Amino acid sequence: MQTRRRHGRGCPGGYTVGPFSPLPLRMSPTRVLTGITTSGTPHLGNYVGAIRPAVAASRAPGVESFYFLADYHALIKVQEPARVQRSTLEIAATWLACGLDPDKVWFYRQSDIPEIPELTWLLTCVAGKGLLNRAHAYKAAVDKNREAGEDDDAGISAGLFMYPVLMAADILLFGAHKVPVGRDQIQHIEMARDFGQRFNHLYGEHFVLPEAAIEEHVATLPGLDGRKMSKSYDNVIPLFAPRETLRKLIYSIVTDSRAPGEPKDAGSSNVFQLYQAFASAEETEAMRGAFAAGIAWGEAKQALFERIDAEVAPLREKYEALIAEPAKIEAILRAGAQRLRERYAAPRLRALREAVGLRDLALAGQRGGAHKPQGKAAAPVFKQYRERDGRFYFKLVAGERALLQSVGHESARTAGELIAALKRDGGAALHRAEDGAVRLGEAVVGRLLEDATLDELAEALARLVAEDA
Structure with a gap:
């Protein structure tokens, strides 16, 4: 990856x-x-x-x-x-x-x-x-x-x-x-x-x-042969190659046959592209001018070597000390x-094992365990999922009760943006159309479930936002 x-x-x-x-x-x-x-x-x-x-x-x-x-x-x-x-x-x-x-x-x-x-x-x-x-x-x-x-x-x-x-x-x-x-x-x-x-x-x-x-x-970056630098093309320049090896590799970069004094096209040059990746804006413009003036390839490659080595040499020294x-x-x-x-992975897996039922048998019958606070109603939550039709949906759930079922969306991002809008605008911006659909402005959100009302939906949204704050 x-x-x-x-x-x-x-x-x-x-x-x-x-x-x-x-x-x-x-x-x-x-x-x-x-x-x-x-x-x-x-x-x-x-x-x-x-x-x-x-x-x-x-x-x-x-x-x-x-x-x-x-x-x-x-x-x-x-x-x-x-x-x-x-x-x-x-x-x-x-x-x-x-x-x-x-x-x-x-x-x-x-x-x-x-x-x-x-x-x-x-x-x-x-x-x-x-x-x-x-x-x-x-x-x-x-x-x-x-x-x-x-x-x-x-x-x-x-x-x-x-x-x-x-x-x-x-x-x-x-x-x-x-x-x-x-x-x-x-x-x-x-x-x-x-x-x-x-x-x-x-x-x-x-x-x-x-x-x-x-x-x-x-x-x-282009590699030694002009194609994208890649191990699969065997055209790479190792980052921490020894100084003299780096020089030899740079001097082996493929160029055209233009002689010293002949103007050279910086835009199509592998040498120039490599130089630009390591040089400042001012250095890059100066090299562009040198190309237009007909700099010799050997001179350009020497400038490229010096510029890369100036950045890489201190890092190479640290690398060699570490690798040793x-x-x-x-x-x-x-x-x-x-x-x-300790901080994340172990606590997360404990919660996930509990969620799927990989639980301590001695606690059988204690449904939910410590994850459901006593004396306090479960916080409303949006549950997002994807159905077999390939579309993305969400529900607003408060405890064991589902209040809102969304329409399907082409992408998870679109569904998420609508959830964000519901949290931002709150229940006051919702209304119920004649066909029974819940709308946020002109956008169809979905439908109410289990005899829920718009007031209950607005209250749940307000509480969800408060819990997140």
Whole structure:
């Protein structure tokens, strides 16, 4: 799930906050989660497109950041134990060397949180197989088999098929509000929402439904051959290559045959694009002018080398010191996981086990246990879910009584926006049309249930807003 602050793609002490509640809370600060798949060695493209912006974002006020090494995800495509171990070490050392502060963010290894696979199973029991059948990675693998004349599922592991459920557990366990992803990963966030909604519909409001924070302008770098820098193309420049190796790689970048003195097109030049990713605006404009004036390729590559090395050299020194002390990195990851389990994961799983019926038999008959306060009516709550028609719905429930049933919506976002409007505008803005539908202005909200009245609905909304405040 290499999330490039993208909190993963393809799928990582902070603020003082209390343990999770089995009821939805308005939480602050905003929780943002990023996963980094441990299946390779970081290169310059990873640094510019993911690591550098993510570390900068981790320092933003009002944000609680989660970064995890997605080593369970790595096992789906890597069956070389030494490679997984080495990649985990290199990636952890890279992020720490680049400025990620484990005292100010949650930094942990996925496999150190046993609550994640346990939650994966709970979500598996509510996840629709039909939805998983439509996951992009699985469909692509099936299509490839069909093109080759193979059985649809030839060579496809259950891990690949269930990947979206594990990713959902990564996100839902910690109540992440936002998951920065590229457009190719939006489906996974929508699936996480779907699984969370289904669980909430069956067992009560336990999960915050995450939003995809779309990265429209993620920087991508050209590799040595001009194509996108990628391990699959074998055209990468390792982020912390030794200085002389870095120089040789930069000098091997493919260019055209224009001689010194001939004007060169900066816009189509791999050398210029790489330079721009590391240079200031003033330096970039100066280099653009040099290209127009016919700078020699060797001179341009030397300037590129010096500019990259100026930024990377101090980080390389920190990286080399960290990589030489793997026990130190191990201690940082284990400490992060232990704090996170105590703060969030263990309390959350206890509540979820209780919700699904995995309970202490000695307490049989004590329905609801400590989760239902005595002498106080249950707070009204919106329950969101998705029906078999593929549309998204919600109900407003007060205790055991359902007051409002919504109409269906094309997307979870639309349903959520209407809920937000109901909370904001309150019951005074509602009216009942001649056809019996409840409307908010011109928008049809739904219908009243169980002989509920608009006054009861307004009172419930007011109480819900007060509870959230």
